[in-house]
Amino acid sequence: MEIPYKIEKESLLVPMPREVDHHAAKSMSREIDFLIDSWHVKSVVFDFENTEFMDSSVIGIMIGRSRTMEMYRGRVYAINMCERAKRIFEKSALDRIISTDYGTDGR
Numbered sequence: 001m002e003i004p005y006k007i008e009k010e011s012l013l014v015p016m017p018r019e020v021d022h023h024a025a026k027s028m029s030r031e032i033d034f035l036i037d038s039w040h041v042k043s044v045v046f047d048f049e050n051t052e053f054m055d056s057s058v059i060g061i062m063i064g065r066s067r068t069m070e071m072y073r074g075r076v077y078a079i080n081m082c083e084r085a086k087r088i089f090e091k092s093a094l095d096r097i098i099s100t101d102y103g104t105d106g107r
Contacts, residue, residue: 036068
Protein backbone atom coordinates (compact mmCIF):
# COMPACT_ATOMS: atom_id res chain seq x y z
CA MET A 1 0.00 0.00 0.00
CA GLU A 2 1.41 3.36 -1.03
CA ILE A 3 0.38 6.19 1.28
CA PRO A 4 1.33 9.76 0.31
CA TYR A 5 2.89 10.89 3.60
CA LYS A 6 3.86 14.56 3.81
CA ILE A 7 6.21 16.50 6.05
CA GLU A 8 5.10 20.08 6.69
CA LYS A 9 6.38 22.42 9.41
CA GLU A 10 7.82 19.62 11.56
CA SER A 11 4.59 17.63 11.24
CA LEU A 12 4.12 14.28 9.57
CA LEU A 13 0.77 14.28 7.79
CA VAL A 14 -0.69 10.80 7.39
CA PRO A 15 -3.68 10.59 5.04
CA MET A 16 -5.46 7.47 6.23
CA PRO A 17 -6.57 5.12 3.45
CA ARG A 18 -10.21 4.47 2.53
CA GLU A 19 -10.11 1.19 4.46
CA VAL A 20 -7.92 0.58 7.47
CA ASP A 21 -7.75 -2.98 8.74
CA HIS A 22 -5.15 -5.19 10.38
CA HIS A 23 -3.50 -5.92 7.01
CA ALA A 24 -2.80 -2.24 6.40
CA ALA A 25 -2.04 -1.39 10.03
CA LYS A 26 1.16 -3.38 10.36
CA SER A 27 2.93 -1.84 7.37
CA MET A 28 1.58 1.62 8.16
CA SER A 29 2.95 1.45 11.69
CA ARG A 30 6.43 0.48 10.43
CA GLU A 31 6.44 3.20 7.78
CA ILE A 32 5.25 5.91 10.15
CA ASP A 33 7.81 4.94 12.81
CA PHE A 34 10.56 5.04 10.18
CA LEU A 35 9.50 8.53 9.09
CA ILE A 36 9.26 9.77 12.69
CA ASP A 37 12.80 8.53 13.35
CA SER A 38 14.16 9.85 10.05
CA TRP A 39 12.63 13.32 10.06
CA HIS A 40 12.45 14.01 13.82
CA VAL A 41 8.97 15.47 13.54
CA LYS A 42 7.25 17.23 16.43
CA SER A 43 3.76 15.98 15.60
CA VAL A 44 1.97 13.27 13.66
CA VAL A 45 -1.37 14.20 12.13
CA PHE A 46 -3.69 11.40 11.04
CA ASP A 47 -6.19 12.67 8.47
CA PHE A 48 -9.34 10.53 8.30
CA GLU A 49 -11.00 12.58 5.56
CA ASN A 50 -11.19 9.71 3.04
CA THR A 51 -11.56 6.83 5.51
CA GLU A 52 -14.80 4.91 5.10
CA PHE A 53 -13.99 1.77 7.09
CA MET A 54 -11.73 1.12 10.03
CA ASP A 55 -11.46 -1.68 12.52
CA SER A 56 -9.81 -1.85 15.92
CA SER A 57 -6.35 -1.94 14.34
CA VAL A 58 -6.61 1.85 14.06
CA ILE A 59 -6.55 1.97 17.86
CA GLY A 60 -3.24 0.09 17.81
CA ILE A 61 -1.76 2.41 15.19
CA MET A 62 -2.75 5.48 17.18
CA ILE A 63 -1.63 4.23 20.60
CA GLY A 64 1.68 2.99 19.21
CA ARG A 65 2.46 6.29 17.50
CA SER A 66 1.36 8.19 20.60
CA ARG A 67 3.91 6.26 22.66
CA THR A 68 6.58 6.87 20.04
CA MET A 69 5.86 10.59 20.01
CA GLU A 70 5.97 10.72 23.82
CA MET A 71 9.61 9.66 23.58
CA TYR A 72 10.25 12.63 21.27
CA ARG A 73 8.09 14.96 23.37
CA GLY A 74 5.78 15.34 20.41
CA ARG A 75 2.04 15.06 19.88
CA VAL A 76 -0.40 13.02 17.84
CA TYR A 77 -3.52 14.47 16.27
CA ALA A 78 -6.52 13.05 14.44
CA ILE A 79 -8.42 15.29 12.05
CA ASN A 80 -11.41 15.13 9.71
CA MET A 81 -13.04 12.22 11.52
CA CYS A 82 -16.55 11.11 10.65
CA GLU A 83 -19.06 10.46 13.43
CA ARG A 84 -18.28 6.74 13.46
CA ALA A 85 -14.58 7.41 13.92
CA LYS A 86 -15.33 9.87 16.72
CA ARG A 87 -17.42 7.21 18.50
CA ILE A 88 -14.58 4.68 18.19
CA PHE A 89 -12.20 7.26 19.67
CA GLU A 90 -14.52 7.95 22.57
CA LYS A 91 -15.33 4.32 23.36
CA SER A 92 -11.68 3.29 23.25
CA ALA A 93 -10.60 6.38 25.24
CA LEU A 94 -8.29 7.47 22.43
CA ASP A 95 -9.80 10.92 22.76
CA ARG A 96 -7.96 11.19 26.09
CA ILE A 97 -4.51 10.75 24.54
CA ILE A 98 -4.98 11.86 20.91
CA SER A 99 -5.91 15.46 20.28
CA THR A 100 -8.43 16.44 17.61
CA ASP A 101 -7.70 20.16 17.77
CA TYR A 102 -4.73 20.34 15.41
CA GLY A 103 -4.15 23.91 14.36
CA THR A 104 -5.78 25.51 17.39
CA ASP A 105 -2.63 25.33 19.50
CA GLY A 106 -0.48 27.34 17.13
CA ARG A 107 0.73 24.48 14.94
